[in-house]
Amino acid sequence: MNEQASYVQNNDLSPEQLNQIDAYWRASNYLSVGQIYLHDNPLLKEPLKIEHIKRMLLGHWGTTPGQNFIYVHLNRIIKKYNINMLYISGPGHGGPAMVSQTYLEGSYSEIYPDISRDEAGLKKLFTQFSFPGGIPSHVSPECPGSMHEGGELGYSLSHAFGAVFDNPDLIVSCIVGDGEAETGPLATAWHSNKFLNPVSDGVVLPILHLNGYKIANPAVLARIPEKELLALFEGYGWKPYLIAGDDPITMHREMAALLDMVTEEIKTIKRLATANPDGERPCWPMIILKTPKGWTGPKMVDGLPVEGTFRAHQVPLTNPVKNPEHLRQLEEWLRSYRPNELFDDNGRLLPELIALAPDGERRMGTNPHANGGLLLKDLHMPKFDDYGLDVSERGIAGPGDTLVLGKFMRDVIRLNLENRNFRLFGPDETLSNKLDAVFETTERQWQAEIVDSDVFLKKGGRVMEMLSEHQCEGWLEGYLLTGRHGLFNCYEAFIHIIDSMFNQHAKWLKVTSGLPWRRPLASLNILLASHVWRQDHNGFTHQDPGFIDHVVNKKASVVRVYLPPDANCLLSVMDHCLKSRHYVNVVVAGKHPSPQWLSVEEATIHCTKGIGIWNWASNDDGKEPDAVMACAGDVPTLETLAAVSILRSKLPELKIRVVNVVDLMKLQPEREHPHGLNDTDFDALFTKNKPVIFAFHAYPWLIHRLTYRRTNHYNIHVRGYKEEGTITTPFDMTVLNEMDRFSLVQDVIDRLPQLGDRAAYLKQAMKDKLIEHHHYIRENGIDMPEILDWKWAI
Structure with missing residues (x-):
């Protein structure tokens, strides 16, 4: 910390700049609290009343002030250094912060003009939050600047690295919650720095936000000694900087200085890597920010500590509608941000504060990388x-x-x-x-x-x-x-x-x-x-x-x-x-x-349709089939065709139709899936009343689920994986799950009672083959030659 402390002493921010940064932060926090609690009186132009409060209070305050603090300071370095930056909110329910920030910078109102930058817009902004017909309480797709769902706990850092691959001028500031940091994906994601090319890729700036608690428990990384914490991230290959405190002005000064220093380090790493692409892997900076959970919120509620405890996680004042003391505290809390010093009489943020946000696409809410379809180009594809x-x-x-x-x-x-x-x-x-x-x-x-x-x-x-x-x-x-x-x-x-x-x-x-x-x-x-x-x-x-x-x-x-x-x-x-x-x-x-079944031309037609009769394997052309043999998957197709070859050889009078399924969703009705077949087309393939023996790649019940509304569903018999497996031969896997050719032949015979005695010997032969197979693989360790060497010969 000595290097950081030295830099803070030389920081060139004026008192006025620090006060403006603090004012912008207060405005962010005010909007965040307003989203959780208010649906009217957005500027507190009159004393707070019960009718101004939402009846259902949903939201998460605990992580929000810390994230507002980070966003405000990122805005400053974006403007100072002209940085192309994305913001990823890892703590799952920091929605109020990102909505507040994008509203203050203007990007929210540009996308949603009815949420205007005035008193009427503030009222709508507050009302819509966690409200029927409104927006979720977490960072969601509806929020401009977001590319990471607030419910995706544990994946923020992985997404951040994915975003910067092949984006050499992009910096992603990834806010990692201390609860999120305990998940397996996040703990592993720290190693992504071993895959980041400093020349051709961008930069991930992780900001580990330690506010001490998860929903109800202390966070592990917030309760280990500072020396151990720093050593952990140094061992991961990062250069960690720790900043901690609860005094706003002091924290603003230190955070501004630290971000200046980190930005210069990043610029230096990129410059040196460009000059020497074969140089050693750089040690990228990261920030560990320790602030109280629910910072600037109520200190005590109902005689219990809130700020800096797990009780700040969600809604600190739980019942202001029925509890007069909660209502009083809520008004005191909101007025502590001094909204009259932040917004004019029309509810618009003061011009000197508006000027703190970046312009145009440098605003993190309008960065096109957060709406990647804007940048998407078609692949160059070979034929x-x-x-x-x-x-x-x-x-x-x-x-x-x-x-x-x-x-x-x-x-x-x-x-x-x-x-x-x-x-x-x-x-x-x-x-x-x-x-x-x-x-x-x-x-x-x-x-x-x-x-x-x-x-x-x-x-x-x-x-x-x-x-x-x-x-x-x-x-x-x-x-x-x-x-x-x-x-x-x-x-x-x-x-x-x-x-x-x-x-x-x-x-x-x-x-x-x-x-x-x-x-x-x-x-x-x-x-x-x-x-x-x-x-x-x-x-x-x-x-x-x-x-x-x-x-x-x-x-x-x-x-x-x-x-x-x-x-x-x-x-x-x-x-x-x-x-x-x-x-x-x-x-x-x-x-x-x-085995290979279709030429490229045939495959193109078949896959375009997604499902179809294989005429060359069927013998029911011009006649009604006695049975339909359906298959989906490479091994099920092989076993089905092998079964068909046996049936057509031994029972040549039997009319069999072979249907192959490439696009599984074709089995659903068209009213349930855009690829689904209508009932007429489905019946044309599978008939209305003939037995269907369906060999399927996965669990059999999925086929029943997809086809249960079809006319002939009661005649569909599915063979697939039924949780039988071990170390064995390839063919024995199908035998264990009764999806092998010999079992499929028996399935057809069992569903065609009109065959009578004509099929008795064939069914017995199929049972004998399964016994022969059982003994052969246990003696030889491989499948029988007739399995290994089988060819389609019809």
């Missing part, structure tokens, strides 16, 4: 059909679907190197998921030590890998939210780690799609490889396809799920997903060698 496999015969062996995709992704990266607007993210699985080819044109970005035995590491790589699904997802979301494109590849079983992050991003997309001033973003694209049916070597822990169930819970206008059956279909699907806007696209694909 996906140039990468397709030559399917000279049905079922020809392919090298692995994602291996084929890798070459396509390689050239997506190559074509966009100059624009620097596409990155590939994944938790150390890019090679494992067989996207090897991308390393022919790029490397992994890496700023830590590189030794001779390392491969594919470089300071300027386009692949982002860290063994934390949280960080990969958070980085990608921040990258997308600021107007770029990307793809996240992950093992299917472990994508669940980001369930809540997906939730919040999907909700963000849903809400922003209804805000005309928000522009569409590039879609969040998630590729799930190393999937459930080919995790036989890793066992039960790696076998879980349930993320699909989680995804389809979200708004139909946002989510899409694709199950391409082969490499050419995967190319077509991925081309579509990378070009799409404002969706979450989940694509499940295999990485192991597998």
